[in-house]
Amino acid sequence: MDELEARLVVHVVDDDAAVRDSLSLLLSLHGYRTAMFACAEDFLAAWKPEWCGCVLADLRMPGMDGLELQATMAERGIDMPVVIITAHGDVHAARTAFRANAVDFLEKPFDDRGPVAAVSAAFERERERLLERETRARQSERLATLTDREREVLALLVEGLTNLEVAARLGISARTVEVHKARVLAKMSARNVAELIRASAPEPRAEG
């Protein structure tokens, strides 16, 4: 966990040098690591898949604005949490941003809660996301160890078929199905079919 914590970085994207500088100073004094970008395009160009943490983006920027950055990130599968900084509680912008899964809105000038609280909430979400990603990775590693036949059995079991039905479908004996099932459970380190189903459920997608 500590290793993960060290990888979390606040990516500040704001066209105003002073806002950028002051935010990064304040956050670093609270123990956060920060990276600064003068515009959305710079951030996207520099982005690497292993980056994690959160993005603090200004709503109004020359060129690509905060909402457009958020949309582009979603398009490219960059799913770091986004906090939009806005100078006026623009209802329309807020709606768009939250629909696109923004964590928070930070109003300029910053209120008492300030950027620190927003970043801490964003990191909370990021940790959950990273943990889930890790579990998922482990799961797919396990899946890779299954044989073709075992995978077929797994697919049918997950669909909700009984052993007999699986046997009929695959044209094999019920006993053989039993054997495959036991091996699948062992390899996937699941105790029963219910756990199997949970583990092989499709990845949840963020939807608006």
Next chain:
Amino acid sequence: MIVNADRIPPAAVRGVARAPLVAFAQSLGFVAAYLALDWVSYIHPMQRYNITPWNPEPALAIALLSVRGWRWAPVVLVAVIAAEWFVRGAPAGMAGTFVTALLLTGGYGAIASVLRGRAGVSFRLVSHRDIARLVIVIALGALAMAAAYVGVLVLSGREVLMPSEAILRFWVGDTAGILVTLPLVLMMTVRERRVELLRLLARRETFAHALAIALTLALVVASPPEQQTKIFYVLFLPLIAVAARYGLGGAMLTTLVIQAVIIASDELSGYQVLTLFELEALLIALAITALFLGATVDELRRTEGDLRRSLRMAAAGEMASALAHELNQPLAALSSYARAGQILAQAPRENAMLLDETLAKLVGEAGRAADVVRRLRDFFREGILRLEVVDLQATLASVVAAEEERAAPRGITVAWQVAEDFRVRADQRQLEVVLRNLLSNAVEAASAQRPGRVDVEAKAQREFVRVSVRDSGPGVAAEDVARIFEPFETTRASGMGMGLAISRAIVEAHGGELWVEPGRRCGLFCFTLPRVPRHG
């Protein structure tokens, strides 16, 4: 109660002492004016009825009673009796004269009180409603008085000849006289209108118009009598020109001049009474045209003024809100630096350097906030819009030079070209805001791909100058054209925080237009400003 006499302002004392004197003088003045007008217009009296084809003097009586009320009716009565006696020779005898004078005074008073009361006509004559009611009240009032006047004469057994013809002539003569004179007299009672009329007379342009009127009048008057009614329509031309240019005041003044000249020429050459009556009927048409056209022009001009004023307010509002938005940047930085400072101050010794640095930055941001406030104050300092003759070329040169500093490091060329040495009527500061805004947007757009290019061009377009700013950027898609003018549109907000909405509001407040030409290959923003012709 004891009143200290010293305390009463001397003017008030004099005012009280003088009031009856002033009223007496005014009454005398009125009676004299009434007599003079009646004497001038006492031409071609219809036999025994003493009905004349042109009666402007009732307008004076109606105006007096409209402004002062029934209390002044005795003065009007005296004037009417005096006129009957001295000008017309009192054909109805002592008693008859008194009865008809009472009748006329009552009629004038009734018209005046309807105008003031039920019809509620504003003497400024600012709306179509006022004009329509004025015309209707005058026409109906004159008809009623004509019927009553002739009726009394007939009933008293004195006159029985052609009563309906007499009523018609009385009606036409009074309506023509009142319709032309009353609006002018009423307008003269309102200070604002008086000033407007005097200003009109002082303008050089007025001479040109007067000349045109004189020439047309000469054409009509010089033609043989039987032709006059046929070419009378020519007189509508200068009237329409004057009404379109000066509004109601000018139109009514012109009508009065036309009427006076036609009457005078008739008097000098002794034409047929019938011709004169026909001309008077035409003059009524002319007067009604003048009234409605003048009121329309006035109304249009007022609406235009209101619109421009509200656009100016909108521009100011947009500007204020854009600048207020801009204030948030330094304030956000200020609060972050201050919080950082708080944390650093917990261990001042270890953080001495950083704390010092942070506090210096904090001061810097405070200065920046002050700068925005100063800009806001500059904007409002000279009222909202201060129009002056601005040298477009010089303004453009200075704005482009400033923008080039930003553009050059990004590899963008900014070029400008002015077709001639234009002068525009504009607020220099606001014009700069518009140019700076369009240019910085263009530079921003052009930086999308290198090498970028921005071209500014000024060309004449009828009475306007058209300034176009073209950039080599991606352009604005047709479906985005309306959206980009919305305030706080974020797609391409400039660092200044001043959107296109404010630029458009400013240009429209100047009487111009600002628009974008949609295109895929390049961005093109244009605006127009009224051009000032060069003198010498």
